[in-house]
């Protein structure tokens with residue numbers, strides 16, 4: 001059996017960064033920028049007032065000084081004349097500062113009578129003007145790769161970039177396998193359960209930028225699995241769930257081998273997730289996840305998400321964080337253990353029951369506490385590593 005680290009390397013070797021496409025800015029949130037995007041203009045493109053008030057010459061600013069108001073500058077409508085000594089222009093937030101002026105007195109510090117204003121309060125020294133290019137200059141870039149957040153979208157809009165070049169979404173086909181499975185909303189027979197893994201995994205992968213196709217459940221026959229794998233044609237990654245172990249009805253490996261899968265590895269020294277399988281089928285990456293619901297989700301986090309990130313041109317390291325054990329833990333066995341756990345205020349507690357079928361515990365957990373193989377018993381207060389969920 002190989003280690004988790006070896007498995008991750010082999011899995012990453014099965015995929016490569018995908019090609020890119022242009023998408024409208026309004027649809028770019030959450031996508032991964034594939035090329036640096038440069039500003040096509042300065043922002044603001046002119047020196048702009050940051051307050052509502054009066055634009056005038058700073059040398060003349062003092063309490064009791066009087067000025068004649070010679071015009072108005074509003075956002076979108078500049079004042080085209082020049083402000084000279086003893087003159088002021090009524091100005092509003094966002095308006096271009098007129099020629100000759102280099103200070104805006106806010107209207108709260110001014111008294112106006114007809115065309116005359118008097119400074120009545122100390123206006124301070126802050127000129128209330130945003131210089132041209134204060135936010136960004138033409139040519140300034142947002143660097144790729146980067147998952148585009150709402151803040152980035154706003155910046156790209158201000159840079160006048162109506163389209164952005166992003167990595168194509170990886171297409172993942174998910175195939176649940178097993179005679180016992182029925183889709184949510186179906187009517188299970190007495191020996192049947194509801195297929196849950198596909199839905200959890202779809203949510204996990206789509207939340208990180210993939211497009212997931214849910215294929216029909218494959219029954220425990222060669223023919224049904226063959227058909228399902230055929231339907232996965234055209235995807236970047238094919239994932240089967242279940243049927244990966246050693247039982248008489250665990251057929252994924254057989255069928256995939258018949259179809260020509262070049263196996264990369266089978267079985268990882270890990271808990272949960274031991275019967276993980278991977279390889280290349282018709283030139284595409286294929287991963288066989290174990291069927292136990294928690295095993296499938298944990299493998300989704302630890303192995304498939306880094307593959308998705310690689311296809312999206314992103315860093316692939318799993319980001320471990322550390323916390324202090326709130327309660328002691330017994331020694332770990334020979335497999336790297338990802339324990340369902342709860343982190344609160346830097347303290348982490350593993351759940352008592354770590355059975356890999358318990359989705360109710362996985363749903364309460366907010367962390368996978370990582371125990372290295374053969375980790376000795378740990379006292380409360382020890383620093384440990386975890387992956388946030």
Ligand SMILES: Nc1nc2c(c(=O)[nH]1)N[C@H]1C(S)=C(S)[C@@H](COP(=O)(O)OP(=O)(O)OC[C@H]3O[C@@H](n4cnc5c(N)ncnc54)[C@H](O)[C@@H]3O)O[C@H]1N2
Pocket residue numbers: 176177178180181193194195196197198241242243244245246247250272273274275289290291292293295356
């Ligand atoms: N003799 C051995 N038995 C088992 C071993 C072993 O080493 N020797 N490994 C165990 C481990 S560890 C795991 S994990 C499971 C994995 O088995 P499979 O990948 O073959 O999965 P199945 O047998 O098809 O299913 C296991 C379990 O999960 C349920 N399941 C499957 N798919 C779904 C789904 N889409 N949604 C919800 N639940 C699903 C299935 O009904 C089973 O209860 O093997 C152990 N056995």
Ligand code: MOO
Pocket residue numbers: 270271272273274275290292295296356
């Ligand atoms: O590896 Mo299994 O995934 O322990 O339940």
